[in-house]
Amino acid sequence: MPRFCNSDVLNNTDNVSGEAPSPRSLTRSDLSPQAGRGEASAAQALWRGFRGRCPACGEGHMFRAFLKVADKCPHCCEELYHHRADDFPAYLVIVIVGHILVPIVLTVETEIAPAIWISMTLWPSLALVMTLGLLQPVKGAVVAIQWYGGMHGFEASKKARALAAAADVA
Numbered sequence: 001m002p003r004f005c006n007s008d009v010l011n012n013t014d015n016v017s018g019e020a021p022s023p024r025s026l027t028r029s030d031l032s033p034q035a036g037r038g039e040a041s042a043a044q045a046l047w048r049g050f051r052g053r054c055p056a057c058g059e060g061h062m063f064r065a066f067l068k069v070a071d072k073c074p075h076c077c078e079e080l081y082h083h084r085a086d087d088f089p090a091y092l093v094i095v096i097v098g099h100i101l102v103p104i105v106l107t108v109e110t111e112i113a114p115a116i117w118i119s120m121t122l123w124p125s126l127a128l129v130m131t132l133g134l135l136q137p138v139k140g141a142v143v144a145i146q147w148y149g150g151m152h153g154f155e156a157s158k159k160a161r162a163l164a165a166a167a168d169v170a
Helices: 006-010 042-050 088-111 116-149 155-169
Strands: none
Touching (some): 116 155
């Protein structure tokens, strides 16, 4: 059953009578996107973000376009618009691609020494493909780590998760 966001539940007029549900008929699971979920570990959040999934539930898509993070998760309604990834994912991708590609280029160029036209087409093409292939997963991982750590606007979400975990224990 799909979960509804707080505003979706309170503004729901799809019922038969055409009226919004009364506050007494709403349950905790209706109002809290965190309810019913255990706290995700840092590794889980990182892996979910790397896969382009919501770091909270792992179900909803984090991106609505190639590098545009959705405002909220379509599955659990976790707000994601707080992220401040900025240029950090690009810097990480440059480091990763460089550490993978430079040893390969040096080895191939010294051992095989292919024709210059092969080198001029192969290496930039490979760098471009690797960069485009890693950019979205790395950005997703950066946003997920920000979410997990409660950074850059995710503080309220982290406090809500802690309160929900404390309420579940009590």
